[in-house]
Amino acid sequence: MIGSVKGSLFFRRVALLAIVWLASHPLSASEFTIADIRVEGLQRIAPGTLFNYLPVSVGDRVTDSATAAIIRALYGTGFFDDIRVERDGNVLVIWVNERPAIAQIDIVGNRDIKTDDLKKGLSDIGLAEGRVFNRPMLDRIEMELKRQYFARGKYGVRIESTVSPLERNRVAIRIEIVEGVTARIRQINLIGAEAFTERELLGQFSLGASRWHSFYTKNDQYSKEKLAGDLEALRSFYLDRGYVEFEVKSTQVSISPDKSEIYITVVLDEGAQFRIGDIRLAGDLTLPSEQIFPLIQLRRGEVFSRAHTAESADRISRLLADEGYAFANVNTIPEIDSAEQTVSVTFFVDPGRRVYVRRINMQGNTKTRDEVLRREMRQLETAWFSADLVRQSRERLQRLGYFDDVSIETPAVPGSADQIDVNVAVVEKPSGNLMAGIGYSQSQGVLFNASVTQNNFLGTGKRVSFAFNTSSSNQLYQLAYTNPYYTVDGISRGFELSYRAIDFDELIGADYATDVGTAGVNFGLPITDTSRAGLALRYQYTKFKAGPASALAQDFVAQNGDEFHDFILTMSYTRDSRDQAIFPTRGTLQSLSGELALPGSDLQYYRINYRDRRFVPLTRRFVLAWRGDVGYGAGYGDTDELPFFENFYAGGPRTVRGWKESTLGPRETSNDLDPVGGNLRLTGGLELFAPPPIGGPFERTLRVGAFFDFGNVWATEASDLIAPTGFDIGDLRYSTGVSLSWMSPVGALSASLAYPLNDKSGDETQVFQFSFGQAF
Incomplete structure (x- = not known):
């Protein structure tokens, strides 16, 4: 028995050792060296594509870990539903089952979002025709589509996807969308508001309950991002009125059971209103406090x-930047005294080091010479940096009209703490124009025009042009040359030759015509960066043609003749602070000009004209524009009064809309009451305009507006041939309406619908007015 037990223990120990050895040294019957690789089951995917993903190749030794790596690599491609790895001798056999394409x-069912937009979005995240179908991805896409509809306020949207198998291992996907109705904000409740009315506070929100204009503004469509912005606007509203402890306690958004109405509840804690306690300056002032304190427009006790407070800090920063401290930093530190309900404000000034400009670099001016740009720069090299001078330099470069874009950067010079460079980058636009076109104006009919213009002749900044314009009432031929920097101080000099023939019968129905030829020279003198004085002298030959139906024209020829040689002296002053010449949004344009026919001329007269244009931005999009024009003329010496063909006119798109062009004011009494203009003109108007909300390129080229116009012309000298005479402010005409202006690729288009408010018997009104094309 003892021997038997011992023998049994021996065999057990041997068996145990064998098991342990086999566990640590597995049988290698499944290991082999790959002699070839065979792939089974491929339909659409090329074998080469699969081999690119295989982690083994012919000659490698296959182990269990290598088999697992093969399966992981091929599953990772997303191309296959099932993968098996087998051995056929020394051939590695890979069986695959492709996912369908x-x-x-x-x-179907989508109306709010276009199908093409939806398909593009699906393609961007991997679901597109021709790609491998992945069911989990389709589930994620359904969730993404719901998110897009939720963002549009359609919380009741239902999306169902159907996958239908097709031949050759393909599938067709059908996504059915039931959009439902757009959920509208029914009510916004503000709880805890006591200092201000709910109407005042809700006025700070872009969101709101449905109103008549909601179809356009979309203000009644809930958005989490919009609500967050509205709450921040509400917080700013309270902070700007002294409620420094204001807090939004909670916000709750709920939706009705039918998912068509949304209710928003905001709980507020206004706190107490705080007043300004003390105002202090701290830090390194560098400038006298007497120079800084006036910029702080705060008062103790208010x-x-x-x-x-932020505006005051910004003004201090701008002052320091103008004094050369380009990297100045002004921080406001409020100290709140809850017991006294006061806020003491400390302006901590850190000017940094004063810097100067090492170099001004010009980039992008491949045609325009450097000197043309540099002479417009008000910031100079080696001078202290001034933010205001850099801004002026950019505006002057923009006003040249040679560039599509002007940008200025002021990077620090590497390795220097007190130097910067001024890098001016411009995008040139063609300075030469060869134009031929056709247009139409209600007052002048069809317009044919052509011009050859070089605004930047050979890159020198000089302007050379030839133009002609013809219509049934007006013909113009003009040759002009201007050198804006005739002297290094910016005095300009120009020459002009022109011929103009005007048929007043075609223009306003009056039976006379003029042919006028001129030759002149002009000079311009810069006074400030925004103002300029002008002086011009021209010789003018006038051939006057009086028709038999105009007693006024016949009487003028009888007294003065029909050919005139005159020397005209013109003096002018212009101030232009607009931010841009086309569709300005801020600034003014004022001009005062006087025209005098010098003694010795056949006709002796003078004309004075003042024009005023002002632009005030009301919001980011809306601009209020004012215009006013006052003109007066009279004769002197041997000429009793202003020649009537030099009269001022009013009525039409450029003066008083709603009346036919040039038809307001006195008329002849001897015939069909043709308009003759007057020697005194007063016109003006207000207009509120904005770009349309359609975005794209029209944002810069299209404006719509609402206007109020007024004006008229008077003949101040008594005459039996025209009526009425004398000045009466009660003769002013008024109109209101809407307008559209478009700088189209082929010319300027303007149109208006005007309603005359006080037209009188005999007035020639015109509700719709437009013109198209370029006139010179």
Whole structure:
């Protein structure tokens, strides 16, 4: 028995050792060296594509870990539903079952989002015709589509996807969308508001309950991002009125069971209103405090305003930047005294080091010479940096009209703490224009025009042009040359030759015509960066043609003749602070000009004209524009009065819309009451305009507006041939309406619908007016 037990223990130990050895040294019957690789089951995918993903190749030794790596690598491609790895002798056999390909995607039921936009979005995240179908991805796409509809306020949207198998291992996907109705904000409740009315506070929100204009503004469509912005606007509203402890306690958004109405509840804690306690300056002032304190437009005891505090800090920063401290930093440090309900404000000034300009670099001016740009720069090299001078330099470069874009950067010079470079980058536009076109104006009929213009002749900044313009009432031929920098100080000099023939019968129905030829020279003198004086002298030959139906024209010829040689002296002053010449949004344009026919001329007269244009931005999009024009003329010496063909006119798109062009004011009494203009003109108007909300390129080239116009002309000298005479402010005409202006690729288009408010008997009104094309 003992021997038997011992023998049994021996065999057990041997068996145990064998098991342990086999566990640590597995049988290698499945290991082999790959002599070839065979792939089974491929339909659409090329074998080469699969081999690119295989982690083994012919000659490698296959182990269990290598088999697992093969399966992981091929599953990772997303091309296969099933993968098996087998051995046929020394041949590695890989069996695959391809996932189906997407043959077509049909989307139905969508109205709010276009099908093409939806398909593009699906393609961007991997679901497109021709790609491998992945069911989990389709589930994620359904969730993404719901998110897009939620963002548009359609919380009741339902999306169902159907996958239909097709031949050759393909599938067709059909996505059915039931959009439902757009959920509208029914009510916004503000709880805890006591200092201000709910109407005042809701006025700070872009969101709101449905109103008549909601179809356009979309203000009644809920958006989490918009609500967050509205709450921040509400916080700013309170902080600007002294409520420094204001807090939004909670916000709750709920939706009705039918998912068509949304209710928003905001709980507020206004806190107490705080006033300004003390105002201090701290830090390194560098400038006298007497120069800084006037920029702080805060007063002790007045209600604290975060906006006014920030504006004061910004003014100090701009002053320091103008004095050369380009990297100045002004921080406001409020100290709140809850017991006294006051806020003491400390302006901590850190000017940094004063810097100067090492170099001004010009980039992008491949045609325009450097000197043309540099002479417009008000910031100079080696001088202290001034933010205001850099801004002026950019505006002057923009006003040249040679560039599509002007940008200025002021990087620090590497390795220097007190130097910067001024890098001016411009994008040139063609300075030469060869134009031929056709247009139409209600007052002048069909317009044919052509011009050859070089605004930047050979890159020198000089202007050379030839133009002609013809219509049934007006013909113009003009040759002009201007050198804006005749002297290094910016005095300009120009020459002009022109011929103009005007048929007043075609223009305003009056039976006379003029042929006028001129030759002149002009000079311009810069006074400031925004103002300029002008002086011009021209010789003018006039051939006057009086028709038999105009007693006024016949009487003028009888007294003065029909050919005139005159020397005209013109003096002018112009101030232009507009931010841009076309569709300005801020600034003014004022001009005062006087025209005198010098003694010794056949006709002796003078004309004075003042024009005023002002542009005030009301919001980011809306601009209020004012215009006013006053003109007066009279004769002197041997000429009793202003020659009537030099009269001022009013009526039409450029003066008083709603009346035919040049038809307001006195008329002849001897015939069909043709308009003759007057020697005194007063016109003006207000207009509110903005770019249309359609975006794209029209944002810069199209404006719509609402206007109020007024004006008229008077003949101040008594005459039996025209009526009425004398000045009466009660003769002013008024109109209101809407307008459209478009700088189209082929010329300027303007149109208006005007309603005359006080037209009188005999007035020639015209509700719709437009013109198209370029006139010179």
